[in-house]
Amino acid sequence: MKFLLYLLLALVVIPFQTTLLHYFSIFGVRPDLGLVAACLVGFLGGELDGLILGLLLGCFQDMLSAGDLWINVVTKGGGGFLAGLAGRHMAHITPAVLTAGLAIISGLSSAVFLYSMNPASLDEIWMGVRSTVLVQAGFDALVGAGLYLLFRQRWSDDRMVTEGAL
């Protein structure tokens, strides 16, 4: 059931990302909704959920991107998994912690992309960091925090129920 829900989420998030998200771009950079979704689910649902959703989102994203077929699978899967690990070791997830965590994971994910582009010089690396990595990390963190604040009540209830069930 949960897998179907994640499949549905991926089927909405990725087409939205490729078709409509350019209306919300800043300096030509769009938030990576796939990564944000995988991290949020990882933070709140655990590493297995984050990993599964991340892999699914990454697989879809790779199909609609000009890059290699592995890159989104690894970064989104890894992001969801890392977020799950981080979330499991925190008693209380606050928006500030979530924002910082998302920014770090987004930065790491972008670093993998930058590395895969084989930048020829330090200038190119610096330009990639300045023009995309930092903007993307900030944007992802803000979007993630916004979504968390929007659905906080529901998510905290779910978390309590899950913890209670365990």
Added chain:
Amino acid sequence: MAISRSTYGTRRLAIVLFACLLVALFLLPSQSQRLLQYVGGPLGQILSVPLAAFSSVDRGISDTWNAYLALQNVHEENRQLHRDIELLKGQNNQLRESVAATQRYETLLNFKQQSPSQTLAAQVIGRDATNWYGGVILNKGESDGVRAEMGVVTPAGVVGRIVKTNSTSSVVLLVTDPNNAIAGVVQRTRDEGIVEGTSHGRARLKYIPLLSRVQAGDRVVTSGLTGTFPRGLAIGGLTQVEKSEGDLFQSAEIEPEVDLSKLDEVLIITAPYEDADSAQKLLQEIRGDRKKS
């Protein structure tokens, strides 16, 4: 106790799963890519449904926005005219929008008829799913005969080449992406080079012979020496030529002919030349040109 064991087991399963995936991807890259491609086939078909729906929403938004902008212009015109023709002006504007669209399709059709290549019209339905690649998504895929490495053009010039396909859609790597490389030739001097994208959203003609007299303003076209594009399609104009001391080649920055931020309809070159005879004829022409020069 049972609770923590189950949590531990889940975590361990997740770690093992992810580690297996990473090992497979790094040790057996081609096999794992093939597996992902295989898995991607049916997933692509599922994905095509919401993609088409979101794309039509996107088209609706941009049409409304364009109509709004056009209406603003009409409104300014109407201020100078009588109030009673305002409504007619609005209608006229809508008609003009349709005419513009028809003209666009007509240009595309004319180009298709004049082109020596076999082409397939496609619509741009989305942009690359990440911020790292200059790519667009087309609504034609393997079921329409589209394959990787096919060239994509508009009547204005070269757009890019197909790098990925699934049954219903395909991904085009734009000519301005640093990972793209197209064989080009300077129209005036006939010097050949490789056109690569830059990180600034432009393109660069590399490996121009050192003694070449290329200059800003020269136009670059496809050389036709690789299988993707026929000869003579516009790529762009040179804006700046760079020649550094000690370098074996010159390079030059290119302003692409096509406005890649406003792509709506494109043509996919399914076969660069209509038949083998015309390909042979063109090859002989190229050889003749080379002997002359």
